[in-house]
Amino acid sequence: MARYTRLTEPIALITLNNPPVNALSSAVRSGIVDSVSQALKDDQVKAVVFCGENRMFSGGADIKEFSGSMSGPPLVRMIHSIEASEKLMVAAIEGVALGGGLELALGCHYRVANTKARLGLPEVTLGFLPGAGGTQRLPRLTGITAALELITTGRQISAQEALQLGIVDQVTEGNAVQAAMELALSVIGQPLNPRRLSLRPPVWSADVDSVCEVALARVKQHSRGAMAPVACVQAVRAAAMLPYSKGMEKERQLMDTLFRSSQARALQYAFFAQRNAGKWSLPNGARWNNTKARDVQRVGVIGLGTMGRGIAVSLVKAGLSVVALESDAKQLESGKKAVTAMLQRDAQRRGVGSPLHLLTFALSFHQLKDVDLVIEAVFEDMNLKKRVFSDLCKVLRAGTLICTNTSGLNVDELAKVTDRQHLVVGMHFFAPAHVMKLLEVVYGSRSSPEAVAVAMALGKRIQKVCVAVGNCPGFVGNRMLKLYMDQSLYLLEEGATPEQVDQALEEFGFAMGIFKVADLSGLDVGWRVRKASGLIGPDIDPVNPSRWRLGQRYCPLPDMLCQQGRFGQKTGRGWYLYNSPGSKEAKPDPEILNFLEDYRLKYGITPQRISSQEVIERCAFSLANEGFRILEDGIAAGPEDIDVIYLFGYGWPRHRGGPMFYASQVGLSVVLEKMEHYHRIHPDVPSLEPSRLLRRLVAEGSPPIQQWRNHIKNLHSQL
Numbered sequence: 264m265a266r267y268t269r270l271t272e273p274i275a276l277i278t279l280n281n282p283p284v285n286a287l288s289s290a291v292r293s294g295i296v297d298s299v300s301q302a303l304k305d306d307q308v309k310a311v312v313f314c315g316e317n318r319m320f321s322g323g324a325d326i327k328e329f330s331g332s333m334s335g336p337p338l339v340r341m342i343h344s345i346e347a348s349e350k351l352m353v354a355a356i357e358g359v360a361l362g363g364g365l366e367l368a369l370g371c372h373y374r375v376a377n378t379k380a381r382l383g384l385p386e387v388t389l390g391f392l393p394g395a396g397g398t399q400r401l402p403r404l405t406g407i408t409a410a411l412e413l414i415t416t417g418r419q420i421s422a423q424e425a426l427q428l429g430i431v432d433q434v435t436e437g438n439a440v441q442a443a444m445e446l447a448l449s450v451i452g453q454p455l456n457p458r459r460l461s462l463r464p465p466v467w468s469a470d471v472d473s474v475c476e477v478a479l480a481r482v483k484q485h486s487r488g489a490m491a492p493v494a495c496v497q498a499v500r501a502a503a504m505l506p507y508s509k510g511m512e513k514e515r516q517l518m519d520t521l522f523r524s525s526q527a528r529a530l531q532y533a534f535f536a537q538r539n540a541g542k543w544s545l546p547n548g549a550r551w552n553n554t555k556a557r558d559v560q561r562v563g564v565i566g567l568g569t570m571g572r573g574i575a576v577s578l579v580k581a582g583l584s585v586v587a588l589e590s591d592a593k594q595l596e597s598g599k600k601a602v603t604a605m606l607q608r609d610a611q612r613r614g615v616g617s618p619l620h621l622l623t624f625a626l627s628f629h630q631l632k633d634v635d636l637v638i639e640a641v642f643e644d645m646n647l648k649k650r651v652f653s654d655l656c657k658v659l660r661a662g663t664l665i666c667t668n669t670s671g672l673n674v675d676e677l678a679k680v681t682d683r684q685h686l687v688v689g690m691h692f693f694a695p696a697h698v699m700k701l702l703e704v705v706y707g708s709r710s711s712p713e714a715v716a717v718a719m720a721l722g723k724r725i726q727k728v729c730v731a732v733g734n735c736p737g738f739v740g741n742r743m744l745k746l747y748m749d750q751s752l753y754l755l756e757e758g759a760t761p762e763q764v765d766q767a768l769e770e771f772g773f774a775m776g777i778f779k780v781a782d783l784s785g786l787d788v789g790w791r792v793r794k795a796s797g798l799i800g801p802d803i804d805p806v807n808p809s810r811w812r813l814g815q816r817y818c819p820l821p822d823m824l825c826q827q828g829r830f831g832q833k834t835g836r837g838w839y840l841y842n843s844p845g846s847k848e849a850k851p852d853p854e855i856l857n858f859l860e861d862y863r864l865k866y867g868i869t870p871q872r873i874s875s876q877e878v879i880e881r882c883a884f885s886l887a888n889e890g891f892r893i894l895e896d897g898i899a900a901g902p903e904d905i906d907v908i909y910l911f912g913y914g915w916p917r918h919r920g921g922p923m924f925y926a927s928q929v930g931l932s933v934v935l936e937k938m939e940h941y942h943r944i945h946p947d948v949p950s951l952e953p954s955r956l957l958r959r960l961v962a963e964g965s966p967p968i969q970q971w972r973n974h975i976k977n978l979h980s981q982l
């Protein structure tokens with residue numbers, strides 16, 4: 264797990280060897296301790312160079328070990344003895360040096376990095392802090408301001424930036440081990456005390472308090488309710504105020520609190536859930552590791568509206584060539600301008616050449632004849648999409664995949680009009696598509712495993728977090744979102760205000776409450792969908808609309824707002840008031856409060872006092888309850904996939920893991936009890952009825968979330 268090699272006369276090499284990222288597992292730490300002691304015993308050895316197998320220094324502590332009881336040599340003590348050693352220690356960084364990996368390098372007396380290496384202390388993203396001296400050593404190298412930024416965000420930096428910040432001593436385009444050896448040979452014999460960061464005094468300066476205040480305000484705003492960033496500020500502040508040993512005590516105290524916190528568990532769960540999402544499986548047994556994806560080089564994008572533009576940009580940025588098609592010259596021109604500007608801005612920002620040569624703009628389907636895959640992003644209209652799909656079949660090569668970006672239409676129905684049902688899948692991007700990381704890959708009943716593999720691989724290539732989901736109205740994300748939105752609207756009917764609901768959700772950790780999000784997306788979008796699906800029609804009285812449609816409770820409030828031209832930010836008025844159309848600052852609107860009061864009076868609803876707890880329970884538990892139904896229906900393979908969808912597509916706070924993880928943390932029996940309670944009070948809302956799977960899991964003793972997949976398998980085998 265750590266290989267000891269004698270190099271030239273005075274140098275020993277210790278190679279961390281734990282693929283794929285050389286995580287500092289208990290065995291690796293033991294190997295390092297043994298190797299260091301071997302080097303110390305060998306009189307011929309004057310210097311030790313640390314490196315990682317396969318040109319990858321280290322991805323830090325082994326996160327898998329955090330859930331069990333820790334064993335092996337403690338990292339803090341190990342790094343301390345490396346730093347205290349009388350022999351010269353040099354880190355040769357290639358690949359990444361992250362978390363404990365960078366802390367190990369900071370314990371060395373010199374650091375050399377390859378130009379392509381990335382360095383960082385991402386512990387905050389896992390719910391704790393760099394607890395192996397990172398919060399005390401890094402500020403002593405970079406100063407407080409840079410250390411605060413790096414440690415509270417977990418941002419990874421390039422070797423060049425690390426050099427500028429003083430984190431590494433040398434950057435090389437060549438082999439870092441070779442460069443580290445040369446450096447070692449040139450400094451052997453020089454005093455080591457000045458290189459031992461723990462011996463440096465606190466990095467106090469007169470503005471420490473104000474710098475920390477600013478950092479604290481920033482982290483509180485950015486990561487609402489997350490404990491780790493706040494603790495990171497406190498730990499770094501200790502590096503400015505206290506000698507090293509006292510600072511380490513502070514680091515340990517803060518780490519002890521964070522390490523076993525529910526937030527740390529949620530964030531570590533999210534880390535693995537994100538990585539597992541790519542390991543898709545279909546109900547028919549096809550999986551990521553038994554299905555081959557063929558290569559895609561040329562992609563057609565149909566429709567250059569809001570979504571098509573972002574999709575085209577994502578594809579081109581990843582080096583794919585794109586043929587972008589619109590319905591008429593005017594639309595094409597406006598799409599072309601927007602896509603070109605986005606790509607040019609991005610190239611400028613990244614200091615790279617513009618990739619516009621990869622783009623072709625087209626008005627005729629014939630120009631798509633050579634593409635390997637098409638992504639359709641025309642209006643959400645089944646008939647239009649069917650026309651596009653059948654026209655495509657007349658020009659595309661036989662093996663070309665046809666993908667739809669529909670938000671929730673039936674993928675099977677679309678596939679039926681084609682001559683290649685097995686090559687049709689959904690690729691559901693999220694707006695803005697060049698920014699949002701989530702991609703739902705929707706397989707229909709006829710989609711081939713290969714088609715799913717191709718869409719998943721393409722998504723990964725354009726750096727999306729891809730989740731394979733089954734075909735049902737709204738798929739996973741939007742199917743659940745509908746119930747979340749419904750609950751928020753019912754809360755307004757029953758006595759809450761948009762601000763109250765949003766505040767409760769923001770305090771829970773959402774970056775934006777649901778009504779602010781609705782104003783941002785545009786209330787008219789859902790209005791059009793409801794009209795198309797027959798929920799709003801000529802037989803509905805616009806002044807006194809019914810609160811009962813298609814056999815269920817219905818809240819007509821958003822329709823009534825749209826009738827008043829309140830479409831959200833774009834019209835300057837929606838659930839909130841804005842200074843002008845397009846402005847972003849949401850202010851409570853007294854007109855909305857009056858409107859809600861009149862509405863309740865008209866329908867004889869006695870307003871209730873709604874607590875924040877009720878808001879969270881009804882919104883979050885409804886999401887989870889529908890998530891259980893989705894698992895029952897086999898639309899998602901496991902709870903982790905649902906959580907990844909909510910983390911990357913819907914702004915669910917990462918330190919709460921996702922709706923399914925949240926339900927598991929609150930306790931399934933509590934969720935069940937609450938859903939029964941709310942369903943009793945609102946029998947006219949069938950979605951509040953606890954799902955079968957939730958009941959079953961509670962009956963089976965509320966197993967941990969990692970075991971739910973087995974229970975779901977059993978449930979399916981009994982159906």
Ligand code: CAA
Pocket residue numbers: 283284286322323324325326327338359361362363364366385386389392393394395535538539
């Ligand atoms: N511990 C355990 N497993 C890890 C790991 C770690 N630190 N880092 C990555 N892995 C695993 C992943 O789960 C994945 O496993 P599977 O193949 O079984 O899915 C595999 O290694 C490859 O990971 P990625 O798919 O993420 O590969 P990548 O090439 O895209 O990225 C990486 C590599 C940049 C190192 C990325 O994995 C990463 O960011 N890892 C986490 C780094 C981190 O947060 N380190 C801090 C750990 S905490 C710490 O160090 C605390 C302390 O000192 C006290």
Ligand code: NAI
Pocket residue numbers: 565566567568569570571588589590591594639640641642643644647651668669670671691692693694
């Ligand atoms: P949009 O209205 O912004 O753009 C649609 C574009 O398609 C228009 O530019 C239109 O000219 C073009 N178009 C229409 N018919 C065409 C044809 N026959 N050939 C070529 N182009 C044609 O719509 P938006 O928002 O981009 O939505 C597109 C699809 O993406 C819809 O299915 C929608 O449900 C889905 N979607 C939308 C999201 C959003 O937030 N806007 C999020 C995720 C999916």
